[in-house]
Amino acid sequence: xxxxxxxxxxxxxxxxxxxxxxxxxxxxxxxxxxxxxxxxxxxxxxxxxxxxxxxxxxxxxxxxxxxxxxxxxxxxxxxxxxxxxxxxxxxxxxxxxxxxxxxxxxxxxxxxxxxxxxxxxxxxxxxxxxxxxxxxxxxxxxxxxxxxxxxxxxxxxxxxxxxxxxxxxxxxxxxxxxxxxxxxxxxxxxxxxxxxxxxxxxxxxxxxxxxxxxxxxxxxxxxxxxxxxxxxxxxxxxxxxxxxxxxxxxxxxxxxxxxxxxxxxxxxxxxxxxxxxxxxxxxxxxxxxxxxxxxxxxxxxxxxxxxxxxxxxxxxxxxxxxxxxxxxxxxxxxxxxxxxxxxxxxxxxxxxxxxxxxxxxxxxxxxxxxxxxxxxxxxxxxxxxxxxxxxxxxxxxxxxxxxxxxxxxxxxxxx
Numbered sequence: 202x203x204x205x206x207x208x209x210x211x212x213x214x215x216x217x218x219x220x221x222x223x224x225x226x227x228x229x230x231x232x233x234x235x236x237x238x239x240x241x242x243x244x245x246x247x248x249x250x251x252x253x254x255x256x257x258x259x260x261x262x263x264x265x266x267x268x269x270x271x272x273x274x275x276x277x278x279x280x281x282x283x284x285x286x287x288x289x290x291x292x293x294x295x296x297x298x299x300x301x302x303x304x305x306x307x308x309x310x311x312x313x314x315x316x317x318x319x320x321x322x323x324x325x326x327x328x329x330x331x332x333x334x335x336x337x338x339x340x341x342x343x344x345x346x347x348x349x350x351x352x353x354x355x356x357x358x359x360x361x362x363x364x365x366x367x368x369x370x371x372x373x374x375x376x377x378x379x380x381x382x383x384x385x386x387x388x389x390x391x392x393x394x395x396x397x398x399x400x401x402x403x404x405x406x407x408x409x410x411x412x413x414x415x416x417x418x419x420x421x422x423x424x425x426x427x428x429x430x431x432x433x434x435x436x437x438x439x440x441x442x443x444x445x446x447x448x449x450x451x452x453x454x455x456x457x458x459x460x461x462x463x464x465x466x467x468x469x470x471x472x473x474x475x476x477x478x479x480x481x482x483x484x485x486x487x488x489x490x491x492x493x494x495x496x497x498x499x500x501x502x503x504x505x506x507x508x509x510x511x512x513x514x515x516x517x518x519x520x521x522x523x524x525x526x527x528x529x530x531x532x533x534x535x536x537x538x539x540x541x542x543x544x545x546x547x548x549x550x551x552x553x554x555x556x557x558x559x560x561x562x563x564x565x566x567x568x569x570x571x572x573x574x575x576x577x578x579x580x581x582x583x584x585x586x587x588x589x590x591x592x593x594x595x596x597x598x599x600x601x602x603x604x605x606x607x608x609x610x611x612x613x614x615x616x
Contacts, residue, residue, distance in 0.1 A: 246394045246442045247452060247482065248345060248383060250352040251308060251324065254296055255582050255615045268295040271355040273586075273611020280604055289611075290316050292355070294323075304330045310343075312374075322427075323376050334384040338398070341427065343376045345396040345440035346456045347497045348482035350375055355613035359525050359544045359576035361588050362609070364497070365568070366519035366550050371478060371499050372418040377401045378427045379435065392444045401426050402436030402458035407476055408505055408513050414552050414566060415503050415514045417476060420460055432459040432473070449485030449494075474504040496522040511564065512597055514553030521548035525576075536579040546572040553597070565599035568592060583614035 245253055254267060271291040277283060294312045301307050310324040326340035343351050349367040353374050367373040379400025386393045403420030410419035423431055430436075436458025444450040457477040463470060480499040486492065498520030505513045525544035533539035551567040570592040577585045588609045593602040 244387075244392055244444075244446065246385065246392060246444055246450060247348040247352050247484075248385075248394050248396055248440065248442060250354075251326075251343065252298075254354070263299055265298045266296065267616060268293065269354055269356050269613060269615045270294075271361075271611065271613040273361050273609050275607060275609050277605065277607040291361075291611075294354075301327070306330070323374055332384070334386055336383050337380070338383055339380040341376050341378050342381065342398050342400060343374070344398070344400070344438045344456065346375065346438055346454050346478055347371050347373070347480040347499060348452055348484070348495075349373055349497060354615075356582055356584055356615050358523075358613075359542050359584060359586055360523065360546050360572055360574050361586050361611050362572070362590065364521040364523075364546070365548050365570060366499055366521050367497065369416070369418055370501060370517055370519040370550050370552070371480065372403070372421045375417075375421050377421075377436070390446045392446070394442045394444075395440065397437075397439045399435040399437055401430040402432055402434065403460040403476055404431035405461050407460050407503060408509060413510070413512050415501070415505060415517060417478065417501060417503075420476065431462055433462075433464065434459045434473075449483065452480075452482045454480045454482070472504075474506070476503045477501070490527070492524065492526045494522070494524055496520065511555065511557060512553065512566070514555050514564065514566065516554040517550075517552055518554055519548070519550035521546060525574075533579070538580065540576075540578040540581075542574075542576040542578070544574040544576065546570075546574070548572075563599075564597055565595045566597045568594035583612070585612045586610070 270293050272289065273291065274286060274288050276286045292312055292314045294310060297309045299307045306328045308324060308326055308328070309322070312321045312323050313319070314321070322341055324341055324343050326338055326342060329337040331337065345351055347367060349364055350371065350373040353363065363373065377400040379398050381396065381398030383396040384394065403417060404423040404426070405420070406422055407417060407420035408415055410416055412419060436456065438454070438456045440452055440454035442450060442452035455478070457475060459473045460476045461471055461474045463473045478499055478501045480497060482497040484493070484495045486494070499518070501517040503515055505515045523544060523546050525542050527540055527542050529541040531539065549567070549569045553564040553566040555564050556562060557564060570590055572588055572590045574586060574588045586609070590605070590607040590609070592605045592607075594605070595602045
């Protein structure tokens, strides 16, 4: 019995030693990150959001796994009518990353929304790092239109709902399959970055949807978008960003492509109709990072057939502004770097900037919203949030607006 027991201990000890040896000699995930992740936080652009996640900032096994969780409660009232209190499981997202070989890195993001109502592959890319200025990216790419689309992780925001202009005007979160290049260049305190991709595009649901209005968000719902382009033509998405380490970042992005099925079995059945979006985003901090300001504005242009109802706008415009102030930083209970923030979001969306043909009067399909917030961050990667949203939405004819109020309390955390 003693001999058998002693042999078993020897085997266990040997396995532990071998396992530790393999880990210490395995290729760390940050070999390629010397090119892709070497920047300090002040050197990062919005385009770096894909790799700027906590689970990637430490040496782990050849495959790194992480993610984040979002859940909240909500009590909403519209024109005095309420359906009561609800609890919402907004999303759980899983990240996977691996260094395939020297200068080749894999990253993916899989999201489960509303429990398991929607399951999406939001990102699945291979990055090949040739030079800081020239890097090849291919796969399911998160489109760099605006800043929020790439920088959408729940734990990064003190406000529960995503910006309306980013989700109902621009189609965040929006990704598609394709290829392209990205890179950065450093000049003293300045960083200049670019992204340029060709991917499959949006589809006819932009102007053929149950909402009875032009909607880029509806045009991303094609279940075949990862295997074919609806129009047979690629969509272009590009972005140019510039950052000063002491001031902040300014980004200009553009998306354009033909969205309709204009040819069938070799026969031309319609004109080529394009949808385009131009977005300007910015972020900065003042008073030694005590106040952060983040904003985005976007203009959408869509070639809507003249035979469509006037409710389908050819031009749309919107944006949001977040102002977050840090009220307390320091030790609280067992947390040594806790923060309490107060903030506010202002947002506006005009879904139809046109005018009625008969009268020449403006079409009034627009809304505005204000969202004050209180957020508690025990650590930088987790947040508890209390928000109140007041929203007014005016219909096509400019009738009295629908007024809504929403109380929300929830949390979001990386893991």
